[in-house]
Amino acid sequence: MYNERAKNIRESLTADCAKCFGLCCTALNIVASSDFPINKPAGTPCVNLQTDYGCQIHSNLRETGFKGCTVFDCLGAGQVVSQVTFKGQSWRENPEIGGKMFRVFPIMEQIHEMIAYTAEALSYDIPHALSDKLSVQLKELQNLTKLDAEQLLSLDLMMYRFPLNKLLAETSKNIRERLIVKLPGTKNAKNYNHERADWIGKKLIGKDLRAIDFRGAYLIATDMRNADLRGVDFIGADLRDADLMGANLSTSMFLTQMQINSAKGDVKTILPSHIQRPSHWIN
Structure with missing residues (x-):
């Protein structure tokens, strides 16, 4: 229905x-950082905003230090x-x-x-x-x-x-519980609770991570290349610079465009239908 x-x-x-x-x-509000080269208080137009409300450096934001805008x-x-x-x-x-x-x-x-x-x-x-x-x-x-x-x-x-x-x-x-019972060799659902976990920089290349609860988890720079992330709950997770090249996120839950924009990926990364492949990802 x-x-x-x-x-x-x-x-x-x-x-x-x-x-x-x-x-x-x-x-x-913008604070100078690795994502922005300038400070800009809330309510003040960006120096790159044109009179037609377009961005004069839209085609090369990342190259000019405005990585945050592409996220x-x-x-x-x-x-x-x-x-x-x-x-x-x-x-x-x-x-x-x-x-x-x-x-x-x-x-x-x-x-x-x-x-x-x-x-x-x-x-x-x-x-x-x-x-x-x-x-x-x-x-x-x-x-x-x-x-x-x-x-x-x-x-x-x-x-x-x-x-x-x-x-x-x-x-x-x-x-996730319905998915877990179908997975081979998985009986204890508690093993799948990694809510707010600190997995910064962790190496998870090719891992089967299906049905894991990553709500609010810190996954900054985590290497999840070719990982199976179907049925994973990503709500509130920090995916900045996480490597998702070749990963399967086709049925990942509560994944946002901003999370994906902040991560790394390529043409082999499989995304949910409502998420667009970032233009800055590797082709």
Whole structure:
């Protein structure tokens, strides 16, 4: 009942920069680091932002030190704030709305993130009772995107995050436990709980990691080349510089575009249908 519609919702959550007023280039705070060569306070346009809200160095961001820009993904929040919340009014033509628009953007980004997780959970084969709860959550979150700026700024997002986190954890457990019983030589599901594990730089080349719970795990620079990562829960995991070349993530759960953008991969890396292969990956 929910699967196809939810899958379509998840896959539709992509940024359309042509319909956005450069909000990620303006609203967010930037600190000089290995990801950015400059400091930029929130609410100040990036030096590379053009008058048409395009980026003058878009084709060579990584080469000029703006690696962080190639990682970021707003899941379509930018165009919704620009075209729905502020009804097509730009902060350049209407300076009085700029401050409010920049504060609304990260709120909408979080809402879209929760919608993405909820829709993905609904796309799986899960018990009806769980699907019903997730469906209610999805409708509530979608309604939030229609609120005006003042209403969005007054939201307590924790009221939505806490119940959703419980539902996502239940979804993950349901799916992974069904997969675990089918795996050869696996009887103890506790062996698959690596939530918040510190596996930074760990060598896992070619390993069968199916159904592992990596919620909130530190996987920075972890070598997972040619690993089997099907059924793995990656929600909140840090995949910066993780090597996923040749890895199978086709049915990995709660994986985001930003996580993949921050990792390394190649044409042999198998990704879920809602994740795009980063242009900076090895061909």
